[in-house]
Amino acid sequence: MQVGFLGLGTMGFPMAANLVKAGHRVRVWNRSQEPVARLAALGAEPAAAPADAADGAEVLIAMLADDAASRDVLLAQGALDALGKGAVVVNMATVSVAFTRDIAAEHAARSLSYVAAPVLGRVNVAEAGQLNILAAGDVAQLDRVQPLFDVLGQKTWRFGDRPEQAAAVKLAANFMIASAIETMAEASTLAAGHGVAKTAFLEMLTSTIFAAPPYKGYGAAIAEERFEPAGFKLSLGLKDVRLALEAADAVNVPLPFAGVLRDNHLDALAHGEGHLDWAALSRVAERRAAQK
Template identity: 30%
Template sequence: MTTIGFIGLGAMGLPMAQNLVARGFSVRGFDLRPAARAALATAGGSDAPSAAEATHGADAAVLMVVDAAQAEQILFTDGALAALAPGAMVLLMATCPPAAVAAIAARVVAAGFGFMDAPVSGGVVGATAASLTIMAAAPMETFATARPILDAMGGKVVHVGEAPGQGATAKAVNQLLCGAHLAVAAEALSLAERLGVDMHVMLDIVGGSAASSWMLGDRGPRMLEETPAVTSAVDIFVKDLGIVLEAGRGAKTALPLAALAHQLFLSVSGRGLGAADDSQVIRAYRNLQGHGG
């Protein structure tokens, strides 16, 4: 497997595609933004003017798109699936609801192609460093065939199971923890701020204690900045925690902490800050406490 059509050259997709190029794969990339396609071409890939031209004759299509609806549009309406080489496979690496992933997989397999459900965790930093955690679900034969592609983008590749949607389920559990950790870190730091404790001192204390978490260590410093650089947007957690809650409803499982975290991110997005760094969920608390932000 050497030729890959890569759809979705966003903040994570572009470095993922560039890492594939660096590992010797022939990559044709498509994105609605010409600048993103040009960046891939500069790295040694090819600029495709459409999704179907990106996947034409390719051995695999990698989709790092916004959501399941966009994946369906690209595969079944825009012609990306039909353009693939016979027997090729689709790797859906976006975060999508498990039920939607299973439905897409059924259509892909019925058309004679392989399918892998392979969402990722690690953000822009992990995508750039090729150190993503990849949660892959596919029959073992498909997984083994796709392993070189996954290894080119990830530092931890886990075979979750053989059924489509199992990777998406694992990602939902991961995002529940990430979103809740981030929201409670913001709550703790906002309390310190309200009580007049030096925020940098407080972060140093909790960051080196049993209270610490990866999200606190990574996002905490950015909560102290007025306009931090964006590594993952508020609206990503609005979407991902929405997927978590959808999965919970489907399983009739109560997820009160996920629901509260979702509301906090949603409140920040509703104030026009959806594109801000997700550390700015702390602004939800500042607003609740009546001192803006």
Template identity: 60%
Template sequence: MKIAFLGLGSMGQPMAHNLLKAGYEIAVWNRSPAAATPLVNDGARLCQRPADIAGSEVVISMLADDAITHDVMIVQGALDSLAAGAVYINMATVSNDLTRKMASYCSEKGIHYIAAPVLGRVDVAAAGNLNILTAGEPDQLRRVQPVFDVLGQKTWHFGDNPEQASTVKLAANFMLATVIESVGESAALVKAHGIEPKDFINMLTSTLFSAPVYKNYGGMIAEERYTPAGFKLTLGLKDVRLAQQAAEEKNVPMPFASVLRDNFIDAIAQGDGNLDWSALANVSARRSGLK
């Protein structure tokens, strides 16, 4: 199976590397060609343009946002270069609106579109232990399951409509943001009363909240360990906004999302945009006079 991988950022690079190690023939493209060098050195074919992926049977994109995905896949001709019957797997977090547009464009070209956003940070991607959230044509999902088996520990199916997987990912990221916000507020509260956040979070994650998300983000907040960014704060704002858009389409009120949006904007205004999104905790700390 010939695979093209577009987008070799912090997540895309290790994912493409795992496919190479698994023996797949890989073509790679990235806006900054230097990111492709380690993969090319290990046997991947470098594409100078997105349209150079012609001949690929499966195309995977891991691009930052809606605008970049639309530009690379449609404006720069990546999808137009594919033969009918190819599969396009979008593994990034994008809006439901873009998901619908991509599915429609692919259908017109005879290309099968699968939404497959992932849960997991960079270290999880490198270990091939992502959770992959999928939706699309059942026979095409079966066709690419061996690819998912290389990239993740489990593949979750949420329906035949790609938009369903996109919605699940947006809902999951919204919940992660609420965890970060609640831990940040609680850490500020205990610190204001002379209690070390590290001790508080250690107690919480050993009792009531013994779960990876609380342990990982709680530890980062307690230690104020916001670099290097596994997921930038600016991307957190993007995903909260996309969740709000999806909710508005179906008249689903999400009042917490509005609070999160404003706090992300606050953090970015204070210069924290390139920090890990767990730095959202800085907002509560600053408002409490603790920073």
């Protein structure tokens, strides 16, 4: 399959690499050229601009940072205009519900199809091709791109025929991950206040009643204070919490704890920690308890 791939960051690079290794013809673009050169060495075709990556593509995958980057690359830099009629765009990044609805309408006006398919999993999961893919869109188009999803993930979860449904699911999931990080931070700080080692406390919890990937992965990072290099930056966690609040506001769903999470993320950013891994949110609870 002829695939265009936009965005070769922490997650995008291993995803594009897996498509190349699976034998797909992949033309790649990124703002910085270093990952493009590395993928070209694996057999990908480099593109000088987003429109070049889109030209001739049957499927165009976007894995860009946020709404603004997606809008700029897809619209302002001409990626959509370069696609032939009948092509499908698969946005696998975490973006807002409102943006997803708007960009899907832009695609329809151009006789293009749009599928939302954000992913669950950190970089090591992406490298192994074991992502969980949260998809929504036209059933025929989902079926069309399923062979690509089979390369990238261990399972594709379908949530409806409107792309914004997948965006809502991803934001709800990331809200839960942020909540897990915050809960572990507060609970381990409580235990530490009574002289219990955080490593022992978190190892016990994540090996027993909370033995799930987000708890085990972020719990180990909190216990070891392993915040660099960031697998997922804390600043991006704030972006996702804000998007969850925005999506909730649009349908009159109160998310009181999300407000707490937003403020704690802002505390972390105010202390210059936005570049650290999301697990560094734990420092907020430690500071408030005078343990740092």
